[in-house]
Every structure is written in structure tokens, then in C-alpha cells.
Amino acid sequence: xxxxxxxxxxxxxxxGNVVALQDIELAIEPGEFVSLIGPSGCxxxxxxxxxxxLIQPTSGTVMVNGxxxxxxxxxxxxxxxxxxxxxxxxxTVSKNVALPLELLGWDRARRKTRVDEMLALVELQGFGDxxxxxxxxxxxxxxxxARALAFEPPLLLMDEPFGALDEMTRERLNMxxxxxxxASKSTVVFVTHSIAExxxxxxxxVVMSARPGRIADIVEIDLPYPRGAATRExxxxxxxxxxxxxxxxxxxxxxxxxxxx
Amino acid sequence: MGALRRAVVSxxxxxxxxxxxxxxxxxxxxxxxxxxWTWPFVVDDTSMPHIHTIVQALFQHPTSGFGDILIxxxxxxxxFTAKEAVVGFxxxxxxxxLLGVLMSQWRVLQRGFLPYVVASQTVPxxxxxxxxxxxxxxxNVAAWFSVAVIAAYLTFFPVxxxxxxxxxxxxxxxxxxxxxxxxxxxxxxxxxxxxxALPFIFSALKVAATASVVGAIIGEAPxxxxxxxxxYIVNFNxxxxxxxxxxxxxxxxxxxxxIAFFLAIVGAEKVVVxxxxxxxx
Numbered sequence: 277x278x279x280x281x282x283x284x285x286x287x288x289x290x291x292g293n294v295v296a297l298q299d300i301e302l303a304i305e306p307g308e309f310v311s312l313i314g315p316s317g318c319x320x321x322x323x324x325x326x327x328x329x330l331i332q333p334t335s336g337t338v339m340v341n342g343x344x345x346x347x348x349x350x351x352x353x354x355x356x357x358x359x360x361x362x363x364x365x366x367x368t369v370s371k372n373v374a375l376p377l378e379l380l381g382w383d384r385a386r387r388k389t390r391v392d393e394m395l396a397l398v399e400l401q402g403f404g405d406x407x408x409x410x411x412x413x414x415x416x417x418x419x420x421x422a423r424a425l426a427f428e429p430p431l432l433l434m435d436e437p438f439g440a441l442d443e444m445t446r447e448r449l450n451m452x453x454x455x456x457x458x459a460s461k462s463t464v465v466f467v468t469h470s471i472a473e474x475x476x477x478x479x480x481x482v483v484m485s486a487r488p489g490r491i492a493d494i495v496e497i498d499l500p501y502p503r504g505a506a507t508r509e510x511x512x513x514x515x516x517x518x519x520x521x522x523x524x525x526x527x528x529x530x531x532x533x534x535x536x537x
Numbered sequence: 538m539g540a541l542r543r544a545v546v547s548x549x550x551x552x553x554x555x556x557x558x559x560x561x562x563x564x565x566x567x568x569x570x571x572x573x574w575t576w577p578f579v580v581d582d583t584s585m586p587h588i589h590t591i592v593q594a595l596f597q598h599p600t601s602g603f604g605d606i607l608i609x610x611x612x613x614x615x616x617f618t619a620k621e622a623v624v625g626f627x628x629x630x631x632x633x634x635l636l637g638v639l640m641s642q643w644r645v646l647q648r649g650f651l652p653y654v655v656a657s658q659t660v661p662x663x664x665x666x667x668x669x670x671x672x673x674x675x676x677n678v679a680a681w682f683s684v685a686v687i688a689a690y691l692t693f694f695p696v697x698x699x700x701x702x703x704x705x706x707x708x709x710x711x712x713x714x715x716x717x718x719x720x721x722x723x724x725x726x727x728x729x730x731x732x733x734a735l736p737f738i739f740s741a742l743k744v745a746a747t748a749s750v751v752g753a754i755i756g757e758a759p760x761x762x763x764x765x766x767x768x769y770i771v772n773f774n775x776x777x778x779x780x781x782x783x784x785x786x787x788x789x790x791x792x793x794x795x796i797a798f799f800l801a802i803v804g805a806e807k808v809v810v811x812x813x814x815x816x817x818x
Contacts, residue, residue, distance in 0.1 A: 358713070364733075407811060
């Protein structure tokens with residue numbers, strides 16, 4: 277059974293009659309790491325939010341783990357990470373990670389055990405009692421990831437999580453994310469506008485084009501795991517980067533062609 | 538810079554500003570009296586007594602030898618007024634907070650209530666106070682409690698308005714996060730909206746704390762309460778031409794009471810609100 281199954285999905289925003297997404301068909305299998313990549317305005321974040329039942333589609337169906345998206349959300353099937361870490365200032369790092377566990381009604385002892393495990397997973401042992409603002413941007417993002425994965429959701433939604441970080445931190449967190457993903461065995465949907473990031477991380481890159489947002493191409497990324505710094509220097513990596521880039525450009529040419537008609 | 542050094546520097550600044558204000562008062566007085574200027578008002582010992590006369594008045598018996606020295610009498614009066622103000626503040630802040638929460642949760646209530654909440658503050662407190670005193674007096678409620686209700690009337694407004702504003706300005710992504718975790722409306726309110734609104738609520742509480750002191754003092758006049766600062770102010774007002782320094786001295790004590798209330802809220806905020814340094818006003 278697919279973790280995500282999207283059929284004939286269309287999203288039209290009432291204001292200005294903008295067609296944000298048109299005829300989206302996508303199936304994501306368990307354990308996949310799928311990137312949504314495209315120019316701004318291609319609806320990739322909107323698609324992520326529709327999968328997460330944070331926005332309602334205009335038409336079409338979104339099934340998550342065989343259930344309609346609202347049911348999946350109520351069942352706590354989602355972990356979510358945004359570009360901004362969105363940590364709560366008034367909670368310590370540990371309490372931030374424990375937030376979803378509190379919402380699930382876990383008792384204190386069970387929460388503490390899990391929080392410790394999660395902080396170890398993102399390599400932030402010893403930072404549990406810090407306030408979020410005492411941490412660097414990269415560390416804050418790791419806390420956000422730990423929070424999203426704390427209750428072992430079957431599906432992790434990430435909306436440009438490393439977009440605001442510098443290139444060095446971003447590459448390091450990319451590698452950490454792969455390690456965490458392999459350890460947690462969850463399925464990831466990852467929105468990005470970085471070709472390098474999409475190729476390095478994903479099992480598949482879904483290339484989108486804008487106005488209206490459509491899937492232009494889906495590129496299978498057949499680089500073997502575990503991937504590391506050396507992966508970025510392999511010829512196959514560069515071929516795939518080129519392939520994604522061409523798919524993106526084809527998509528935007530298509531835009532222009534449509535605009536010209 | 539260390540916390541201690543910061544405290545010393547800010548303490549010294551406060552004292553220096555006080556010195557400048559005292560100096561300005563005395564300088565203004567001296568220039569206007571020696572030049573004989575009468576605009577905007579005539580300056581003499583009645584309109585602007587010497588600062589040292591005012592301070593001396595605090596340590597003298599206000600009425601020819603009977604009773605305690607003024608500062609002791611005013612201290613007891615301030616405690617009495619403080620009781621009214623604290624109770625009024627507690628009632629007003631609680632009511633204002635609950636009103637803000639209700640209005641934030643139901644848009645219909647916000648549309649329906651907000652005009653009346655605003656209208657309540659356009660009615661002069663001097664017009665409301667006697668009505669409260671007469672009404673509660675007929676229910677055999679202690680007079681000081683009527684004064685507390687008047688203080689609450691001034692207190693609830695800033696708290697209600699700022700609570701509403703704080704609860705409605707929650708970060709959109711934080712709300713999405715809570716939705717993704719399938720948190721319900723009340724969970725979102727207590728775990729996200731209220732803690733995120735605390736800086737708003739505390740800035741309202743600071744305004745409300747000083748307003749509750751003003752409300753208590755004003756409320757004492759129509760209630761004919763003699764034991765509080767308001768009673769002393771009414772009394773000294775009648776004898777202003779004889780001994781203006783007594784009214785000024787009472788004003789100083791009233792101001793100190795207001796400052797004490799303000800500082801109490803600042804202290805509570807330091808304990809309760811844990812925010813990134815740039816969020817703390």
C-alpha cells in the first residue's frame with residue numbers, strides 16, 4: 277500500500293482564480309524519500325500542505341496510509357518540519373521535543389525516555405535544558421526534526437527545512453537527515469528549490485513547473501545508500517543533477533510556451 | 538556587562554533623573570519668582586512649594602500635634618488603598634483575560650462585545666463610581682469592596698484588548714504545526730496561543746496595575762472612605778491654600794504605590810515569561 281496516493285488533484289485559490297495545482301498524480305511508497313522541486317510559485321509547498329491536510333484540495337483525492345488525509349492527520353500520521361524551526365520560546369529544548377508526545381497523552385517517564393533517545397539521534401545530548409534561542413540555526417533545525425520524529429510518524433513532511441541555513445550547515449544537515457531517515461525508516465516528502473539537495477537526498481525527485489503547478493517529470497535517483505560527501509563527486513551524481521536541471525528548464529519553457537499562446 | 542553592574546548603572550540613572558527633576562522644579566520656581574513672571578500660572582509657595590518643604594511635611598504632624606506624623610498616616614492609608622487596588626486588579630485582570638479568551642475563540646462574540654468594551658471606557662469613571670457605590674452599598678457590601686470594583690472597571694479593559702490581540706497574533710506556522718499534530722482548539726489555546734501571548738498580556742498588566750491604583754484612589758471619594766489615600770487627597774485639597782505641601786506629599790506616596798504595583802508585575806513577568814531576549818520589552 278502506498279504511503280501517499282494522490283489522484284486527479286487540483287487546487288484553485290478563490291482569490292484571483294489562481295490554479296495552484298493541476299492534474300497531480302503521485303504515489304509514494306513506504307520508505308521512500310521524495311523531493312518536490314520547482315521554481316517558486318509551482319505549488320510545491322501547497323502540495324505538501326494538501327498531503328498534510330493543512331489545506332483542502334479543490335478536487336481529487338489524497339490517501340495517506342490508505343486513509344483520507346483528514347483521517348490520517350487525526351491518527352497522528354504526520355511529522356512536520358518548516359523552513360523556520362518554529363520552536364516554542366517558552367519551552368526548553370527537551371519540552372519542545374516532548375510537545376507531540378504530550379498531545380498524544382504519553383506519561384512523563386515515557387516522554388523523558390523518548391526525548392533522550394531523540395536528542396541522541398540528532399546529536400544534541402546535553403542541550404535538553406537549553407532554551408531554543410541559545411542554539412545555533414542548524415541546532416534549532418535538528419531540534420525541530422527530533423520533535424517531528426519523536427512519536428515515530430509514518431510520514432515526515434519537510435518544507436524547505438534547510439532553506440535559511442548557510443551552505444556548509446546545509447550540507448552537514450543533509451547528511452544527518454539521511455542518517456536519521458535510514459535509522460527511523462519513515463517516509464519523507466521534502467520540498468526544496470535546491471537541485472543539489474534534491475539529488476543528494478532523494479530516492480525520487482518530483483520536478484514541478486509553475487502556472488499552473490504540474491508535475492513536469494519524475495527523476496529516479498539511483499545513487500546507492502548510504503550516501504556521503506563522496507557521493508557529491510561521483511559522475512552519476514552530476515548526470516542526475518543535469519537531468520533534474522533540464523527537467524526544470526523544460527518545465528519553465530513549457531510555461532513560456534503556454535504564456536505565448 | 539554583568540547583571541549586577543547593569544542593576545547598579547540603571548539604579549544610578551534613576552537617581553540621577555530624580556535629581557534633575559528636583560533641580561528643574563527648583564530652578565523653574567526660582568526663575569519665575571525672581572523674574573515675577575505670571576504665565577502660565579503664578580509661581581509662589583502655594584502653587585509650587587519647595588521640594589524640601591514637601592519632604593519635611595512627611596515627617597511632621599499634619600494637624601496641630603494630634604496623631605502620627607504624616608508619613609506614618611500615609612503609609613497606613615497606602616496599605617488600605619493597596620488592598621482595594623490589589624483586589625480590583627485581580628478581579629479586573631481575571632475578567633479581562635477571560636473576556637479576551639472568549640472574544641478570541643468566537644468571532645461573533647468579538648464583533649458583539651468589542652464595541653461595548655470600548656464604550657465602557659469612554660464613560661467617565663467619576664460618573665460610574667457613585668452608581669457602583671450606591672448599588673453595591675444597597676447589597677450591604679463593604680465600602681472598600683465597591684472601590685475595588687471601580688478599580689477593576691479601569692483594569693479589565695487593557696487586559697481584555699491586549700489578551701485578544703496577543704491570542705490572535707499567533708505565528709501561522711506554529712498553528713500549522715499544532716494542526717499537523719491534530720491538536721484541538723483548547724489544546725492549541727493553552728499550549729500555544731496563551732504562552733505566545735504572554736508578552737502582550739504582561740504589557741497590559743503593567744498598564745492595568747497602575748490603573749488599578751488610580752481607580753482605587755478615585756473610587757474612595759464617592760464612597761466617602763477616609764482611610765485610604767483618596768480620603769487624604771480630598772481632605773488636603775480642602776486645606777490646600779493653608780498647607781499645599783501636604784497634598785504634594787500625598788501625591789508622592791500615591792506615585793510610589795503605583796510604582797510598587799508596576800514593579801511587582803515586572804518581577805512576575807521575569808519569573809513567568811521565558812522568551813528569546815529580543816522578544817522581551
